[in-house]
Amino acid sequence: xxxxxxxxxxxAISALLIERVPAATVDPVFDLQKIRDMPLAAKTLDxxxxxxxxxxxxIEFTSDYTLDGGAIRTFGILARPRDKTDVPxxxxxxxxxxxxxxxxxxxxxGKGYACLSITLPKTEWNAFAPFDAETPENGNFVRLAVTHxxxxxxxxxxxxxxxxxxxxxxxxxxxxxxxxxxxxxxxVKAGMSFFAGGSHHLGTHLPQFTMLADHAAxxxxxxxxxxxxxxxxxxxPFLWCAAANDHWFHLPAVVDTFKQAIGDxxxxxxxxxxxxxxxxxxQQLIDWFDIHLLRSRTAYNKPGKLNIAETGGxxxxxxxxxxxxxxxxxxxxxxxxxxxxxxxxxxxxxxxxVAVLDGQTATAEIPVPDPDLEMxxxxxxxxxxxxxxxxxxxxxxxxxxxxxxATSRPELNGYPRGNFEPPDIAHLKSLAIAFGTADPRxxxxxxxxxxxxxxxxSGKPQPxxxxxxxxxxERDHSLSFWLKADKATSLTAEVTGVPPQNWQLPGAAxxxxxxxxxxxxxxxxxxxxxxxxxEIGTEWQSxxxxxxxxxxxxxxxxxxxxxxxxxxxxxWLDDVRFTPEWH
Numbered sequence: 001x002x003x004x005x006x007x008x009x010x011x012a013i014s015a016l017l018i019e020r021v022p023a024a025t026v027d028p029v030f031d032l033q034k035i036r037d038m039p040l041a042a043k044t045l046d047x048x049x050x051x052x053x054x055x056x057x058x059i060e061f062t063s064d065y066t067l068d069g070g071a072i073r074t075f076g077i078l079a080r081p082r083d084k085t086d087v088p089x090x091x092x093x094x095x096x097x098x099x100x101x102x103x104x105x106x107x108x109x110g111k112g113y114a115c116l117s118i119t120l121p122k123t124e125w126n127a128f129a130p131f132d133a134e135t136p137e138n139g140n141f142v143r144l145a146v147t148h149x150x151x152x153x154x155x156x157x158x159x160x161x162x163x164x165x166x167x168x169x170x171x172x173x174x175x176x177x178x179x180x181x182x183x184x185x186x187x188v189k190a191g192m193s194f195f196a197g198g199s200h201h202l203g204t205h206l207p208q209f210t211m212l213a214d215h216a217a218x219x220x221x222x223x224x225x226x227x228x229x230x231x232x233x234x235x236x237p238f239l240w241c242a243a244a245n246d247h248w249f250h251l252p253a254v255v256d257t258f259k260q261a262i263g264d265x266x267x268x269x270x271x272x273x274x275x276x277x278x279x280x281x282x283q284q285l286i287d288w289f290d291i292h293l294l295r296s297r298t299a300y301n302k303p304g305k306l307n308i309a310e311t312g313g314x315x316x317x318x319x320x321x322x323x324x325x326x327x328x329x330x331x332x333x334x335x336x337x338x339x340x341x342x343x344x345x346x347x348x349x350x351x352x353x354v355a356v357l358d359g360q361t362a363t364a365e366i367p368v369p370d371p372d373l374e375m376x377x378x379x380x381x382x383x384x385x386x387x388x389x390x391x392x393x394x395x396x397x398x399x400x401x402x403x404x405x406a407t408s409r410p411e412l413n414g415y416p417r418g419n420f421e422p423p424d425i426a427h428l429k430s431l432a433i434a435f436g437t438a439d440p441r442x443x444x445x446x447x448x449x450x451x452x453x454x455x456x457x458s459g460k461p462q463p464x465x466x467x468x469x470x471x472x473x474e475r476d477h478s479l480s481f482w483l484k485a486d487k488a489t490s491l492t493a494e495v496t497g498v499p500p501q502n503w504q505l506p507g508a509a510x511x512x513x514x515x516x517x518x519x520x521x522x523x524x525x526x527x528x529x530x531x532x533x534x535e536i537g538t539e540w541q542s543x544x545x546x547x548x549x550x551x552x553x554x555x556x557x558x559x560x561x562x563x564x565x566x567x568x569x570x571x572w573l574d575d576v577r578f579t580p581e582w583h
Contacts, residue, residue, distance in 0.1 A: 029137040029224045030184055035149045038062070041071075042154060053082045054109045056102065063150040064121065064143060072121045074147055076154070079105035080114035086162040088293035089155035090115045091148055093170025093177040095194070097127055104169075107286060112294055114161050118151050120144050130507070131208045131225055133217035141208055141225040145180045152187055165293045167191055169285070172248060172275070175240075176206070176227060179257065182238055183230020190292035192239040192285050195275060196249045197257030198227030201511040202341040203250025205502065212507035215514070231261035238265045239288045239300075241281055243273040244333075245470065247501060250345040255393055266300050269378060269390040271333045271350035272416055272470060276431040280386035287387075301325050306379050306391040308366065310402035315366040317377065319391050322360070325383040330355040330362035335376040336369070336412075336580070337473035339395045342512050343500055343519070347556020348376075349414045349470035349580070355379065367408040369582040371399040409582040414470040414477065415559070418576030420450045435465050442572045444482040444540045449574035454567070464562035465573065469495070471556045472580040479545040479559065481576040485536045489569035493534055493561050495547050497527040497554040519553040527552060536571060547578075 026032075042061040049055050056079050063074035077100045081087060090113050092104040099119040108115035120127065125143040132139040148168065156163040167190040170178035175193030182191030183198075200209045201218055208225075212218050223229065231238065238261060242254040251269065258267040268284065270277060277285075290297035301323030308317045317332050331352040337344065355364035362379060378393035417424035420438060428434040439451040454462050471477055479495055502508040504523050512518045528550040534543060547557065559578070563569065 029142050055080050055082045061154050063147045074118050076100050076116050076118040078116045079109035085160050088113050088165035089161040091151045091168045092117045093174030095171035095174050097173045116151050130211035131221050133220040136224040148177050148181050149185050167289050167293050179227030182236050183234050190237045192288045197240050197254035199253040199256035202253040205248045210502045210505040210507040215510045218510045228257040228260050235263040237263050237292050241268040244271045244350050245274040247346045252341045267390045268388045284387045300387050303391040306394050315368050315403050318363045319379045320361040327381045327383050329382040331380045332364035333378050338374050339376045344473040367410045368398045368403050369406050369409045371403045414578035415576045419446045421446050444574040449572045451572050453570050464560050467559040469557040469559050469578045474549050476549050476581040477547040478579050482540050482542050482574045483536050484540045485569040485571035487569050489536050489567045490564040491534045493532045495530040496558050497550050498556050500555050521553045525552040
């Protein structure tokens, strides 16, 4: 059956069902009544009680049927407080579509919830293949979302669980499913997501989307399997926390999901973070359910609209918020450079500026290095419990707001962890991109540098050092850094342009074709490479590499340092700075 014929049939059938099924259950690909009523045939495989009184059960239930009619049995791990009834229930969606685990169920059970983590039928529904746009009701994202909904059904039948207080949360891929399910399943009363949202047509690394065949397939995905669609129609409280430089879920996609949501939702954006969060942001995600399900916590503050205007020849931002949590800090986050989906987000530099607090408002001046330089701006407030909530970001062109000339030229650093201080090392380790060894005995600036030893404990040769540089799109940059060694040696330092993520894939190309102003690109275009051969001595010395703006569209830059083959020196690196040039 042709794609559009199929969709027309689905819509027609849905229309016929409207009179017989409550409107909230009608959906073109999700049979909510079947998801709710199909027998579970649930079994408890084993049960144990932990010393802290948490009961852990390994269970299974019928979650779905294969295309040839075979029952799919889903395994899960349920954790709950012993001897408690009418507790809220949470379905936890695993990151990476990993098999069921105890970690999050134990965390939530310790807070007073019954939490279920499940193993998805990844083989039965070809989990990592392109989404099936020809028969979307059988597409992987739809069927695996159904599995999560069946886990909700399982919780509704547990006698310990209050079926009127159910939520879903997840990380990464799990956040994709949490977003999708919360917007569709009326039994879900709250949801949250680490990193992921919907609106994947605005930038994603998910192969289920990027490998879609063409524009028509992208359109089907948006109408059936994209998480943003349900939040346009269903007012469910949801918290999206986004890493601004995430390569899996581009910031515009998560922001657009939040923008469309009609529920009492919140957005938290962490500037210059990439698929990882500090512990206090992890905690605010976990605690979100305490507001809406456990009902033991005050609602997070809610920012209003960010207002940006010319005042006395300067550009000023102001925003307010409602809520009863004391705010201890506010920051205006400014990101310079052309704003467009699918380009420059993984390596985009964000600059937090401390704002002035006055009651429940914050103000900050926005430095304008060029009135024709576009900006992407949002405000963050940090409350007394280290909860961060963000305004909806804005795209701003200063000249359109009355700024006719530069007001200041800030000195920014596209490698903000380049002093390798303890917080910098902690940040790099949390993102699994740490290298070398912090050394407080040697430093050019601050309290320590990073040391690169000639081999590791296993005797393997010294690996190159790789650093992800953040940048202002389409501007010249200058890289500076300091080096010394324990004996004379030769190093190669190289800055290399990174190709735009996934632009060679059909789904990404189809999505980009829908966006005006996307640069022309083909995979044969040369990437910029800026290289220096360095002779390093035993005293600290500074080096520079000029990096003119690339004529080829790029995502950003990587910086690599390697000792020449056969080198046996130990060397130190410090004070790395990647500075945009304003001219």
